Amino acid sequence: MQEAIIKRAKELLADGTVNRVVGWKAGDFAYDVTPAVFTSAEELDKDFLYNDFCAPNLSKYLIKESRKEGKVLVFLKPCDSYSFNQLLKEHRILRDNVYVIAIPCRGKVDIGTVRDSGIKGITDMECDGETLTIHTLYGDKTMSHADSLGDKCKTCKTKKHAACFDEMIGEEGEPNNDGKRFEMVEKLEAMTSEERFNFWRNELSKCIRCNACRNVCPACSCENCVFDNPASGIQQRAAVTSFEENMFHLIRAFHVAGRCTDCGECTRVCPQNIPLHLLNRKYIKDINEFYGEYQAGENFDERAPLNAYTFTDCEPDVVYKRGGNA
Amino acid sequence: MYKVSADRIDELFAKIAAARTLYLPVDQNDGRAAYKEWSQGTKMSSQLNTVRSAKGFFFPQTTNLCDFNLKDKEIEVVDIRDESEDFVVFGVRACDARSFTILDKVFLAEPVDSYYATRREHGTVVTMACTEPEETCFCSVFGIDATAPEGDASCWCEGGDLYIRANTEKGEQFVSLISDMLTECDDTAVKAQQERVKDILSKLPFANVSTDYFEKNTLLDVFNSEKWAKLSESCLACGTCTFVCPTCQCYDIKDFDTGHGIKRYRTWDSCMYADFTKMAAANSRNTQMQRFRQRFMHKLVYFPDNNNGEYGCVGCGRCLVRCPISMNIVKVMKSFGEE
Numbered sequence: 001m002q003e004a005i006i007k008r009a010k011e012l013l014a015d016g017t018v019n020r021v022v023g024w025k026a027g028d029f030a031y032d033v034t035p036a037v038f039t040s041a042e043e044l045d046k047d048f049l050y051n052d053f054c055a056p057n058l059s060k061y062l063i064k065e066s067r068k069e070g071k072v073l074v075f076l077k078p079c080d081s082y083s084f085n086q087l088l089k090e091h092r093i094l095r096d097n098v099y100v101i102a103i104p105c106r107g108k109v110d111i112g113t114v115r116d117s118g119i120k121g122i123t124d125m126e127c128d129g130e131t132l133t134i135h136t137l138y139g140d141k142t143m144s145h146a147d148s149l150g151d152k153c154k155t156c157k158t159k160k161h162a163a164c165f166d167e168m169i170g171e172e173g174e175p176n177n178d179g180k181r182f183e184m185v186e187k188l189e190a191m192t193s194e195e196r197f198n199f200w201r202n203e204l205s206k207c208i209r210c211n212a213c214r215n216v217c218p219a220c221s222c223e224n225c226v227f228d229n230p231a232s233g234i235q236q237r238a239a240v241t242s243f244e245e246n247m248f249h250l251i252r253a254f255h256v257a258g259r260c261t262d263c264g265e266c267t268r269v270c271p272q273n274i275p276l277h278l279l280n281r282k283y284i285k286d287i288n289e290f291y292g293e294y295q296a297g298e299n300f301d302e303r304a305p306l307n308a309y310t311f312t313d314c315e316p317d318v319v320y321k322r323g324g325n326a
Numbered sequence: 327m328y329k330v331s332a333d334r335i336d337e338l339f340a341k342i343a344a345a346r347t348l349y350l351p352v353d354q355n356d357g358r359a360a361y362k363e364w365s366q367g368t369k370m371s372s373q374l375n376t377v378r379s380a381k382g383f384f385f386p387q388t389t390n391l392c393d394f395n396l397k398d399k400e401i402e403v404v405d406i407r408d409e410s411e412d413f414v415v416f417g418v419r420a421c422d423a424r425s426f427t428i429l430d431k432v433f434l435a436e437p438v439d440s441y442y443a444t445r446r447e448h449g450t451v452v453t454m455a456c457t458e459p460e461e462t463c464f465c466s467v468f469g470i471d472a473t474a475p476e477g478d479a480s481c482w483c484e485g486g487d488l489y490i491r492a493n494t495e496k497g498e499q500f501v502s503l504i505s506d507m508l509t510e511c512d513d514t515a516v517k518a519q520q521e522r523v524k525d526i527l528s529k530l531p532f533a534n535v536s537t538d539y540f541e542k543n544t545l546l547d548v549f550n551s552e553k554w555a556k557l558s559e560s561c562l563a564c565g566t567c568t569f570v571c572p573t574c575q576c577y578d579i580k581d582f583d584t585g586h587g588i589k590r591y592r593t594w595d596s597c598m599y600a601d602f603t604k605m606a607a608a609n610s611r612n613t614q615m616q617r618f619r620q621r622f623m624h625k626l627v628y629f630p631d632n633n634n635g636e637y638g639c640v641g642c643g644r645c646l647v648r649c650p651i652s653m654n655i656v657k658v659m660k661s662f663g664e665e
Contacts, residue, residue, distance in 0.1 A: 028531065028660075029461065032652035035560040056651060061560065115647075116357045120374070123461045123531060137461060137526060202355075208378065208387065210596075212564035212650050228601055269650035271377060271566045273356045 002050045004169050005075060005103060009048070010041045012073050018099050019070035022061055024054040030125040031111040035061060037072075050075065052127045055108035055150065057265050059084035059093075060218040066094040074098060077105035078161045078173060079152070082261035082297030083218035085162040089300055090259070092221050102165035104173060110150030110268065114143060151277065152264020155181045162297050181262075185281045204246040206272040213249075213266035213276050219256035219296075253279035258287060258306035261297040290314045327516065328501065328508035329487045338488070338504055339364050339416075345503045346450070347413040349383065351376050361415070370417055374460050375642060379572030380422040383415050384445045385429060387569075387594050391441070391579065394588040407441065410448040414500060417454045420475035421465045421642035425572035426451065427476070428640070431633055432575050450496045453477035455516075457484075457523055462643030464532035464656060470640060472527060473520040484519045532656055537637065539662040540626045548627055549619070553661050558618035560651050565596030567621070567645040567654070573638050574621075576602075597621050622658050 009021045025036035026049045035056050038044050057080045065072045076084055081102060087093045109132060114122065121137030132148050134141045146154075159173025188196055214220045214227075226232045227248065253260075253276075262284055266276040287294050291305035291313060305313075330338060342348045348364040351371040359371040361380060393404040426446075433442035453475035456463075465472055474480065479497035482489040490508065492498045501508065527533060540548060568574045578595040581588045595602055597620045603610045611617050629638035639655055646654045 027652050028656070032646070034652045034657075036556075037559055120458055121461050137530070138458065206354075206360075208565075208569045210565040210569045211599075212562065212566045215562040215564045216650055228599070230601065230604065269562075269564075269566075271570055271648040273358055273377075 001103070001170060002048070005050050005101075006044050006048050008101065008169060009038070009044055009073060012099065013039075013041060013044075017071065018073040020065075021048075021073045021075075022058050022065055023075055024049045024056065024058075029123060031109070031114075031122070037065070050103065052106070052109045052132075052145070053111075053125070055110065055152075055268060057083055057216075057218060057263050059087060060216070060221065062093045062098055063087065063221055066097040068097075071097050071099055073101065075101050075103050076161065076165065077103060078159050079105070079157070079261070079263045081161040081164055082295065083263050084297070085164040085300060086259060086261050086297035087218055087221065088164060089297070090221070100165040100167075102161040102168040102172075104170040105159065107145070107149045107153035107156060109145070109148045110153070112268075112273065113150055114148050116273075117143065117147070119143070150264070151267050151275065155183070157181055157262055157295070164300070182281060182285050184275070184278055185285050188278065188282070201246065203274045204249055206274055207246075207249065208272060209248070210271060212269040212271065214252060216265045216269045217252075217256065218261070218263065218265070219259045220252065249274075249276060249279060253283060256280065257283040258294075258304045259296050260284065261295070290318065327489055327491045327511055327513050328505075329489045329511045330504075330507050330509070332483060332486050332488050334507065335370070335488065338507055339368070339370075340366065341504050341507065342414055342416070342500075347411055348416060349413060350416040364416075374456065374458060374463075375419055375421075375644065377644070377648070378570055379425060379642065379644065380415060380418050380451075381425055381429060381572045381575075383413070383449055384426065384442055385433070385575065385577075385594075389441055389592050391590045391592055394590065396587055407444075410444050412448050412450070414450045414452060416452045417481075418451050418475070418477055419456055419642070420453060420470050420472045421463075421640040422572050423451060423453045423475050423477040424465070424468070424470050424640045425642075428573045428629075428633075428636065428638060429575055431636075450479070450500050451477040452479045452481060452490075452497075452500060455480065455482045455519070455523070457519065459523070459527055459530060460643060460647075461531055462646040463527075463530055463641060464535055464643065465641035466527055466530075466533055467535050467537065468637050468639060468641050473523045482516045482519055484515045487515065489513070489516050532641075535656055535659050536663045537626070537659065539659075540630070541635075545623075545627050545631065548662070549623060551662070554615050554619045557653065557658055557661060558615045561598070561614050561618050561653060562650055563598050563600065563614050563617065564650065565594075565598050566648050566650060568596035568598055569594060570644040570648050572640055572642055572644070573625070597624070622655060625655065626659070 012018045021038040023036065023038060024033045025047045027033055031053045033049055033053050035058055038048055058074055059076065059080045062074060088095055114134065119134055119136060119141050122134055123137060124135040126133050127145055130145050132143045132145055134143060156176050158175040160175050226234065260280040262280060264277050270276060287305055294305050339348060343364050349361050350364055351359045352362040352368055353371045354360050359373040359376045360378060361376055390406055393406050395402045395404060433439040455475055456472040459472060478494045479490055479492045479500050490501060492501045576595045576597060577592045579592045581590050598617050611620065625638035630636055646656060
């Protein structure tokens, strides 16, 4: 797959269709992949990577890249394509300046998941089909590919791209309807409000206000976030009370509700391992239940349920009907 | 040197905790380690390091500095600083232990930061030698010996025994708290462990990362290098590296309006943030390249220039593990070293 991708990128650079490529760059170990811009065939040969470790979603980089001189080539995995399409819909990416190639994904290995399983000193990893071989300072270990996935991939919503690409390399996949995606949300819903409050207080109390979740989030594309704006009156770093930290995440989740495509980057990048995507998934699940199945980023022309009124929309008293435990 | 059977570690912790508040690395419910206060039943983590460094014991993420209370038309200034209690931080690694001496150079230089100084006075640092370093470790690059950690007292776990050595007066006091559990011993077992671990340390992937470039080139050569643009191009501008870093020490002072007064507090800040250098007139760093460059210039150039060549990094590897885009100080150093 990587060879085919690099070959096509070189062709598009050579024939002048694009003048640069946004992709993933190899690091010192198998897992420390960095998003990067490549401008020559030599750079692509040297550092371009596409394998089981290329988790970063590249779509948000296009906000800036599409405003630079010339056309840029980007490779989008299925989940990244929804973020891209949603950003197009919000007029944040200049479509004419981007050439999109859809590429398949079978779920990305998450170094955090591998480390948290107790494997130390990881110097290299290779994945041969279903088994991950992990070379460490303390000998070789193995792990199944399925076990090594991050949260975002363990509950993958679809392997089918949003219709926003110019061409595709590899085979198109299918939506995943195994129902696992909302399992944890359902567990939280089944809790008493006190249990649920304690669950979130415990998780959110770990927050160090690094803003990685916000900065990586394709739905968070405000030019000046309210939390960074001194004039807003709520500009803050870590605040005097930890409760405010909790509010930061709730406000963010509300702000991206209906636009969040569930790409899972927030949880992937969280240094404190907070399952932030569960907040977003709760809203996605509610939107599905209240307004009918909706996948943000799937259709360019469709109006979002929170931006449109129909006679079949639920009334606000749905909250009471749900017994206050919604 | 003293020793005690590792089987008696709960008893040992109980004894320490009876005299001082005791903090140690503990596995949280997600399996990752964080410093927590010890209570009966708490188990020490066996992981190499905590997600957050130990700097928070002396330089917490937020510190309440003072309150302003409004009484009619008078403003009352209240010193709300809590009197620090004596505490012990147990199980600190060599990298974090060295970070305290780096922070000391900032906070204990004139004018002394009294909030930091009080915490330093009341805290006893008990370190633990590393036996299973990670691939992300590079403390040896900065002259740190993970097998002989600094601190008020140092410990080694070897062959079912815990070995303890006091390094300072505070360390002696710590040892005296638990002296009836300890027996004197020689350092044969510790030496053997050190030999074994040093062999691993010498083979770590980053054991030989070089700082030469920063010593041989001028400040402006590094500052004006074209490499910064490429290195910083996909930086998300989050503060993860800064906040997990044991030596990052920048902070902001803010006022929180409680509705009937003001709480003035300080909070960790990050040079990666767009408003870090925002001033009344303007912002002196307008691009992420400039902000990114600042962080590494501080650690690799400005800090050593002002502190007899000591770098502002201890090679703990936390930023390598946690950066969302896997860009880090080692990649920066290697990139410059390639020239």
